[in-house]
Amino acid sequence: xxxxxMLPERSRFxxxxxxxxxxxxxxxxxxxxxxxxxxxxxxxxxxISTILVILMTLPGLALFYGGxxxxxxxxxxxxxxxxxxxxxxxxxxxxxxxxxxxxxxxEAMNPYFGGLSKMFLAGVLTADPTAGLTFANTGTFSKxxxxxxxxxxxxxxxxxxxxxxxxxxxxxxxxxFSAVMVFLVLWFTFAYLPMAHMVWFWAGPDAYTLxxxxxxxxxxxxxxxxxxxxxxxxAAAGDDKAKVAEVLTAxxxxxxxxxxxxxxxxxxxxxxGTVVHINAGVAGLVCAIMAGRRVGFGKENMxxxxxxxxxxxxxxxxxxxxxxxxxxxxxxxxxxxxxxxxTIVATAAAALAWSLAEGITRGHASMLGxxxxxxxxxxxxxxxxxxxxPMGAIxxxxxxxxxxxxxxxxxxxxxxxxxxxxVFGVHGxxxxxxxxxTGIFVDPALGGAGVTNYLATEATAVVGYDxxxxxxxxxxxxxxxxxxxxxxSIVALLLIKVTIGLRVSEPAEREGLDITSHGERAYN
Numbered sequence: 001x002x003x004x005x006m007l008p009e010r011s012r013f014x015x016x017x018x019x020x021x022x023x024x025x026x027x028x029x030x031x032x033x034x035x036x037x038x039x040x041x042x043x044x045x046x047x048i049s050t051i052l053v054i055l056m057t058l059p060g061l062a063l064f065y066g067g068x069x070x071x072x073x074x075x076x077x078x079x080x081x082x083x084x085x086x087x088x089x090x091x092x093x094x095x096x097x098x099x100x101x102x103x104x105x106x107e108a109m110n111p112y113f114g115g116l117s118k119m120f121l122a123g124v125l126t127a128d129p130t131a132g133l134t135f136a137n138t139g140t141f142s143k144x145x146x147x148x149x150x151x152x153x154x155x156x157x158x159x160x161x162x163x164x165x166x167x168x169x170x171x172x173x174x175x176x177f178s179a180v181m182v183f184l185v186l187w188f189t190f191a192y193l194p195m196a197h198m199v200w201f202w203a204g205p206d207a208y209t210l211x212x213x214x215x216x217x218x219x220x221x222x223x224x225x226x227x228x229x230x231x232x233x234x235a236a237a238g239d240d241k242a243k244v245a246e247v248l249t250a251x252x253x254x255x256x257x258x259x260x261x262x263x264x265x266x267x268x269x270x271x272x273g274t275v276v277h278i279n280a281g282v283a284g285l286v287c288a289i290m291a292g293r294r295v296g297f298g299k300e301n302m303x304x305x306x307x308x309x310x311x312x313x314x315x316x317x318x319x320x321x322x323x324x325x326x327x328x329x330x331x332x333x334x335x336x337x338x339x340x341x342x343t344i345v346a347t348a349a350a351a352l353a354w355s356l357a358e359g360i361t362r363g364h365a366s367m368l369g370x371x372x373x374x375x376x377x378x379x380x381x382x383x384x385x386x387x388x389x390p391m392g393a394i395x396x397x398x399x400x401x402x403x404x405x406x407x408x409x410x411x412x413x414x415x416x417x418x419x420x421x422x423v424f425g426v427h428g429x430x431x432x433x434x435x436x437x438t439g440i441f442v443d444p445a446l447g448g449a450g451v452t453n454y455l456a457t458e459a460t461a462v463v464g465y466d467x468x469x470x471x472x473x474x475x476x477x478x479x480x481x482x483x484x485x486x487x488x489s490i491v492a493l494l495l496i497k498v499t500i501g502l503r504v505s506e507p508a509e510r511e512g513l514d515i516t517s518h519g520e521r522a523y524n
Contacts, residue, residue: 035146036137036145036146037137038137038146038147038151039145042145042147042330042331044332045327045331046151046152046330047151048323048327049323049326049327050151050154050155050323050327052319052321052322052327053159055323056162056316057081057161057320058081058082058085059313060313060319060320061081061162062078062081062082063309063313063316064310064313064316065168065172065313066078066309066310066313067305067307067308067309067310067311067312068421069172069304069305069420069421070173070302070512071522071523072511072512072514072521074305074514075513075518075520075521076172076173076177076517077169077172080168080172080180083181084164084168084180084184085161088157088164088184089157089161091188092153092160092161093121093153093157096189097156098115098116098117098122099115099193100192100197100201101152101156101196101197101200101201102114102115102116102118105117111264112197112260114197121150123136124150124153125149135148135149135150136148136149138152139205140205140329140331141205141329141330141331141452142205143205143454145331146206155327159272159276159324160192160193160196162276163192163272164187164188164280166276166280166281166284166423166427167183167187167280167287169420169422169423170283170284170420170421170423171284171288171291172420173294174420174504174513175291175504176500176501176503176504176517177517177518179496179501179502182496182500183492183493183496186488186492187283187485187488187492191283191484191488191489195274195275195481197260198262199260199262199263199269200260200275201259202256202258202260202263203258205454208255208454218231222255222258226254230254233247234247234248252454265473266469266473267473267476267477268383269383269435269438270325270328270339270382270386270438271325271328271382272324272328272382272383273379273382273435273438274477274478274480274481275481276431277379277427277431278427278428278431278478278482279481280485281423281428282424282428282482283488283489284423284427285419285423286485286486286489286490287489288417288418288419288424290489290490290494290497290502292503293417293418294420294509295510296510298416307368310371311371314371314372314374317374317375317378318343318347318374321343321378321382322340322343324382325339325343325382325386326339326385328386336386338385338386338449339386341393342381342384342386342388342393343381345390346380346381346384346400347377347397348374348377349393349394349395349396349397349398349401350376350377350380350398350400350401350404351371351374352373352398353405354369354370354372354401354404355369355373357401357405357406358405361409372404372408373404373405375426375430376400376404376405376426377396377401379404379426379431379434380396380397380400380404380433381393381400381434383435384437387441387449387451388442388447388448389441389446390447391447392440392441395437396434396437396441399433399437400430400433400434403433404425404426404430404433407422407424407425407426408425408426411425412425432478435474436478439467439471439473439474440470440471448465450462450465451463451465451470
């Protein structure tokens with residue numbers, strides 16, 4: 001998901017809010033009371049973006065991975081991606097959306113996990129005996145702009161479904177189909193959902209606009225007890241503008257405390273550098289190490305069997321990524337266009353950088369290298385898509401292309417782990433590079449969009465940029481992502497090993513998973 005305009009870290013929030021605040025309107029407009037209506041253009045764009053993200057997974061990721069494995073294993077990879085996507089889609093509407101994007105009634109747990117109040121999409125759509133089916137609305141990143149919540153649900157479903165599917169490439173060609181499915185359930189539940197909540201969950205922009213004049217909005221945002229305290233403070237301030245500003249600043253700080261842990265830390269992630277790519281990439285590394293190397297690794301030829309499929313898959317990923325990145329703005333506006341442009345130029349720069357590095361070190365630029373570089377650029381620009389300017393995006397792509405090439409060719413050789421399709425080298429390393437560089441290129445002085453201050457009355461007001469503080473916030477995001485997903489992955493794999501077992505037998509692996517696991521061959 002995007003956080004195109006995120007709140008800063010709470011400590012910085014308190015320091016800058018009083019200067020940028022002004023006084024929020026203390027009268028409730030009739031239009032505000034009724035609530036804004038979704039714009040059909042925004043809704044249409046989000047539905048198109050949702051379909052584009054599905055295109056990334058089926059067929060994009062499936063063909064990209066399918067071409068990279070040996071011919072005896074292509075169907076196993078396609079089946080894992082297909083069934084993994086289908087499985088997570090069902091789990092998302094049952095409990096996943098609720099855990100990621102609702103409040104936890106236990107305040108101590110709320111920064112890390114959502115609650116179960118929206119299980120089975122309770123409250124998202126309801127049957128009204130007099131009006132038929134009705135749909136709840138949810139905020140975007142602009143005050144007074146909303147979407148039907150069901151649109152947000154299905155857009156986020158596609159993110160939740162593609163992320164576990166990325167991991168499949170790390171242990172391809174050697175894991176039981178049943179073990180893959182069980183691992184995806186455990187990892188989705190205990191790694192993806194908490195990370196999505198920690199990075200992306202917050203009260204939304206309208207909570208900062210309506211709260212001063214709407215007791216119901218305050219209660220919804222803070223809960224009964226905290227809301228009463230705030231309203232009493234506001235009443236005591238009377239007409240003293242300075243005191244009102246103080247109270248509203250305190251309210252903003254309290255409201256920020258209801259957000260996810262990394263959101264509170266000020267980590268910015270436009271479309272999933274931490275939640276999707278670092279999360280999946282590090283899990284892939286853990287899986288590759290704990291599953292062990294493929295039979296014959298380093299001794300037998302394990303070259304990709306069909307690079308044409310890989311190129312087609314990479315191209316579909318690039319096209320679908322416009323929905324992934326630009327859709328994450330949740331609106332159709334100029335910032336959406338910026339995300340589209342950044343997704344083009346960063347990807348192009350990374351493809352060229354990887355090809356150049358390969359040409360210098362190996363004497364040739366391969367198609368596989370170019371495609372891999374393009375994916376590395378897509379990964380790296382994901383957290384920066386709506387934050388960096390186009391020149392910043394190009395630098396991010398260039399750095400990612402070179403660093404990911406090194407990770408895939410040198411780092412992997414040094415440690416000799418068998419990450420079958422370089423999930424860690426591209427998604428893990430690319431995600432880390434992108435997350436950190438986002439903290440640099442969000443700077444308005446470098447052409448970045450800055451970080452919106454929702455306590456300011458002006459819709460475009462941004463928080464004063466502090467490079468050291470923002471990079472520190474980004475490192476929080478990277479560090480928590482790495483540790484959290486590694487621990488969950490290790491525990492999940494150990495449980496699977498001692499129950500149903502992880503790997504297929506050596507004879508089955510040598511014959512190929514297509515025939516031994518699924519009873520069919522791709523080519524006859």
